[in-house]
Structures are given as structure tokens and as C-alpha cells.
Amino acid sequence: MTTGSSTEWLARAREEGGPSGEPKRDRQFVEALARGLEVLRAFQPNHAQLGNQEIARATGLPKPTVSRLTYTLTKLGYLTYSERLGKYHLGAPALALGYAVLSNMGIRQLARPHMQELADYSGASVALGSRDRLNLIYVEYCRSNAAVTLRLDLGSKVPIATTSMGRALLAALPESEREHLMDFIAKRDPERWPQIRAGIERGIEDYASRGFTMSIGEWKSDVNGVGVPMIPSDGSPIMVFNCGAPSFQLSRDRLETDIGPRLVNMVRGVEVLLGHH
16 A cells, blocks of 8 residues: 555645646535545555554545544445454445446446457456556456466556556547656656656557557566557546456567557447447
């Protein structure tokens, strides 16, 4: 869990541009609600049970504030408290929110058979992701029956900075929004930023020339992948597809000459289906 990341995003979210272009406090922004949502965000698949101290460390919020928020969220049913463990976990109402989001994503149902077809062909995994701050969260995921696949699933998060999926997103964003995110990435990891920036710039060039981006051992040393963005015609947020696997299963050459072009064609096909739908 990343200490202080939530407070950084909250500070940026509650500001709006003033007449001179300088940031000013947004009077419409409800701080208490935002902090409560940050508490819920602290619960992740690998951090399903948390105490107040752990939540405070994950969100950067003061522990007394966290205690009041967890008390309130427990009263409302969004958190459940275990006396034995002294920790909280998400309650059914919080899970219902996520289920409602997934149920209303028609793209998942349309794309899934085509994703599974590519996963089976490539012997890899194929995912559909949506941006969550500096990550992409998997909203659909298909894997092949290959003996070795990535240990990821629905709800998994991967970083924007070093993955093919993240680079595809950055390449498709308007320049101002891309620079905004790259500024955050640079501040989060200043030592590795020159290397990360070079990878992002390669991704932008690859997307312009080939329609897909690649990550060759840059997210994890033994993982290769390709990514393709899908820009919805209705103005909703960009979604991104990827295909990835351990490097011994997907070589750079196969990604460039076979899987990358196939992923581009798959995404274009899904776009046509969405248009008809």
C-alpha cells in the first residue's frame, strides 16, 4: 500500500482553476465524503482486512479521522468489523456497488468471446481495463488453458507507467491529460522516471505507427505484453485491452508480427459490435 497517495489525489481533486489560472479550493467538493471513499479504496484483493492504523497508513489520513470514518461506514454496512481480529473488511453494500458497475458495462459481454478466442490462440491471457488513478483495473479477464499464465484476475490492478496496457492508455489520451498523469508518475518515482518516460514515448510512437504498444520485461522482468486502447464514441472514458504472458510464451517477435496485429483487429471488431449494439 502506498502511503500518502490518497491525500495527494484528494488535494488535487478539491482544487479548481481560479481566474488567474492558480488553483483555488473547490467549494462544491465534500471533503468528508471524499475521505470516506478513500477509506473504502484502501481495501484491495491483497489487503482485504485492515485495522485503523493500516488504513491511516494506506490513505495518509489521521488515525482519529479514520476511526470516525470506519465507525460511520460500519454503521451503514459498508464495512464489517471482526472483534477477534480487530480489523474491518468490506460489507455487502460496498460489494454491491462494484457489482452494479460491472453489470452495467455492456462492453464486457460483447468483448468476452473475442477475448477468450485470442487467449486460447495465443496461450496467454487477455484483459480489459479501465483507469484507476495511476493504475488500470481489470474489469474483464480471460485466460487460456496453458499450463502457465499470469496470476491476475478480475479486479487486479496494473501500473500505467510500465505496462503495455498503461502505455496504450497514455498514447490515446489528449496531450494535456497525458501530461497531467505523467507529472504524477514522475513525482511518484523520480529515480526511475527517465527510464519510464523513454518507455512511454516508445509506446506513443508504436501506437502511432502500428496501433498497439508493447512492454517487454519492463513491468515484470519475465512478462511481455501488448496493449490497444478503445476510445468510445459516446465520450465515456477510454478502455484498454491487453494480451500478456510469461516471456518464454510470448516473444517480442511474436508480439510484433502476430499477437499485436490480432489484438488491434479484435478491438476494432468490438468497436463495430458496440456501434451496432
